[in-house]
Amino acid sequence: MLGGMMEESALLKKFQGVSAEEFCGMAPMEKLPKGTKAGRSLQQITILQQRGQVKGMDVLVSQTQAQKNACVLVASVDAGIVCGYGLGDRVKQAKDVAAAQLLERLAPPSNALEELQAACEEGHDHAARSAEAIAALDEHFSHLGVNAVQPFGLKWMASMQGQFQGKFLHTMTPEACESKEEAVANAGDAFLQQIRKTLRVAPDAEHDPEEWAESLRFEASQETLSLPLLNDDETMETLAEACGTDEERAALAAALKEATARQERRLKEIYTEAQAPEGGFVPEPGQEFVARRVWELTKPEDEDWRREEVKGKLPAEQIRAEISSALERKQAVIVSGGTGSGKSTQIPQFILDDWRDWKKESVTGGDYEEEELELEEGATVEVEFHEEPEEGEEAEEEWFACEVLEVSKDKKTIKARYFEGGDEEEDIVVKDRVRPGRAAWMRMKPRIVVTQPRRIAATSLAQRVAWERFGEVGGEIGHAVRGDTVFPDCETGTIEYCTVGTLLRRVVTDPFLTKFNTIILDEVHERDLMTDFLLILLKETLGRRPDLRLVLMSATLDVNTFVQYLPGAPVIEVPVGTRYPVEEIHLEDPYFADYFETRDLLSSEAEARKVDGAGPAGLHDW
Structure with missing residues (x-):
């Protein structure tokens, strides 16, 4: 019977190395563990799916020779596959029992360093190298963890994953192990190899995590030196040779056109598969449609999460209701206001706080x-x-x-x-x-991303806004720049500050930016190549995602240019008022006299300019 059920599971076919012998040898669970309420296990699995810990699920149902209902749940998780096998008089009962067995075989995510140390204590000495590397490089990791499972109740599999140097590293044990500690140790070995590869450590180089950490700290303390201008004849001749002949350029142009057409077809397929919600509205190609979002100004009697010294102090507060009204039925909004008016810090908070998810809206915009x-x-x-609430608790x-x-x-x-x-x-x-x-996008909480032209602006704004909301970076507020990413994590909604380049990198794997429903481009007047390219992509995305909202903000905005580019977008001017004090400080000012790091950087830059012949080594050239 189990052999036939195995053939029906798409997840079991997808994962290589699944042992048919172990699957068919699974022992069933016939009743719920003591103290487990009916339906609780299935509800917990649903919660794990919502959190992303369970990636996919197959439900296989059959009958035994004794005419009992049999159910096998197959779940896809970070560590591979985990199954639960339950029997019951009814199908629902069998599913509930199978879910309970599956949860017993699914260990909760745990601390990677602690698990590796535990593996060392159990005699798996090779885990020590991975533990040393993680301990030495701890400040460079984020969201690092270990997941362990018993796929069929006997042997163990484990995975290790985390953010490191702007990359997401993920490894799994190559084969099932006899114990959890052995599986964790093997996953740690594979993870160590990925760390070495990310750091470009030679395969025959010695294992020296302290030296790796010191190198990263040294690189982080260095400033990028200027390059000489490409204005000499030799450089221009080299560039001309690299462009090739007319025939070669024509062939490259034809190949680029073909690749662009393939990419467009692939994007249409991704949109059809990923964006079509269950029973939701999907506009036909060329059909104009704006999904109504619901914003409403937070009333004085409602709870405002900002500090008292911030509320109502900046000019941006005066356009709060106007922004909410514009975003209800318009996909793009343009905001113009002077420096210090509160655009970068307050407007993302207005959008987050004035979001009204509880005010249900139909797909077509009516009540x-x-x-x-x-x-x-x-x-x-x-x-x-x-679900019956516990004694003393209210039903949710x-x-x-x-x-x-x-x-x-x-x-x-x-x-x-x-x-x-x-x-x-x-x-x-x-x-x-x-x-x-409702469509899936109508059930989505506010996920706001704000782009900044520079790394320092993204990180400092995230810290400021988190402080204003009595929180820390990593809660409601996060930031993402190359080499320093702290993802926001909050069930009620998030704001993430990032650079333009970071958001463009995400477009590669998520062409329609489905993780966000509001995108704010700050300082959009700084029209560099990446910002213009992002605007092109977002304009295409707006036509494919009726739920997406785009806000363009700048202190000195060429309104006509962007109104022509986004026809119909309302323009909101921040009125003149008391702004946050802005003070300009130059590196040669006495303010930096006591900072030896500044003097060292300026001296190094001056010496580099002398050696490269890039011109005078004055402070203003830096």
């Missing part, structure tokens, strides 16, 4: 309550999940998207299947627990 409820097989609805309202499987003749009850987890439920009372389904 959610007025939308007609379609009850037919295959339709998408939202069902309230019922949770809604999940479901597919309608059956509708009673009087249309008072339905049978539905949950998209998350694949569980089915019968006799759902329509009047009390069913409402029209």
Whole structure:
């Protein structure tokens, strides 16, 4: 029986190295563990899916020779595959038992360094090298962790992943191990090899993590020196030779045109697969459509998370209601205001705080309550999940998207299947627990990204806004620049400050920037090549994502240029008022007299200019 179920699972076919013998030898669980409530395990798996810890799920159902219902849940996680096998008199009971067994085989994410040290204590000495490297380079890692699972209840698999030097490193044990400690040690070995590769350490070089860490600290303390101008005849001749002949340039142009056409076809396929929500609205090619978002000015009696010394102090506060109104039905908004008016710090907070996810809206923009409820097989609805609260606790309202499987003749009850987890439920009372389904993007919390032209601006703004909201970078607020990334992590919404180049890099793997629903381009008047290229991509994306909002901001904005580029975009002027004090300080001013690091940097730059013959070594040239 299990052999036939194995053939039905797409996830088991996807992962190489899955042992058919171990899968078919799984021992079933026939009842829930003591103290586990019915339905709790399936709910926990649904939560893991929402958090991204469970990447995919297959639900396999069959019957044993004893006429009992058998269910196998196959989950895809960072460490590979993990299965749960349950038996029950009913299918739902079998699923619940299988979910409980799966959770027992899925160890929670844990600290990588602590797990490697534990592996050393159990006799796996080769884990010591990985532990030494992680301990020495700890300040350069973020979101580092270990995941371990028992795919079929016997042997162990493990994975290790984390951000390092602007890259996401992820490794898995090459084969199943007899113990968790052995699996962690093997994953650590593979992770160490990725660290060496990222640092460009030669394969035959000695293992010296302290030296690697010192090199990274030294590189971080250095400033990039200027390059000589490309204005000499020899350099221009070299560039001309690199461009090739007319025939070669024509061949390259034709190849580029063909590659562009392939990329366009690939983007259309990605959009169709990734953006089409369950039962949601997908505009046809060429069809104009703006999905209505709901913003509403936060009232004085509502809770404002900003510090008292910030509230209402800057001119940007006066356009808060105007921005909310403009963003409701317009995809692009242009904001112009002077330096220190609060555009970079306050407007992202306004968008975050004035977002009204609880004010439900229909796909076409009308009030959610007025939308007609379609009850037919295959339709998408939202069902309230019922769970008895613990003693002394209040029941929470949770809604999940479901597919309608059956509708009673009087249309008072339905049978539905949950998209998350694949569980089915019968006799759902329509009047009390069913409402029209919304597109996936309409259930998304505010995810705001703000671009800055320079690294120092992105990191310092993130720190400032986090301080204004009584938080720290890594909560509601985060930043992402090359070599220094702290992702925001908050269930109610996030703001992330990053450089233009960082956002362009994300377009490579996420062409439609589906992780964000509001993009703010700050200091957009600094029209460098990357900013213009990003504007081209975002204009194309706006036509494909009706839910996306784009805000252009600058202190000295050429309004006509951007209005012509984004027709119909409203222009909002920040009124003149008391601005945040802005003070200009130059490196040669007495303010820096006591900072020896500044003097050293200026001296090094001056010497470099003398050697390169780039001109006088004055401070103003720096």
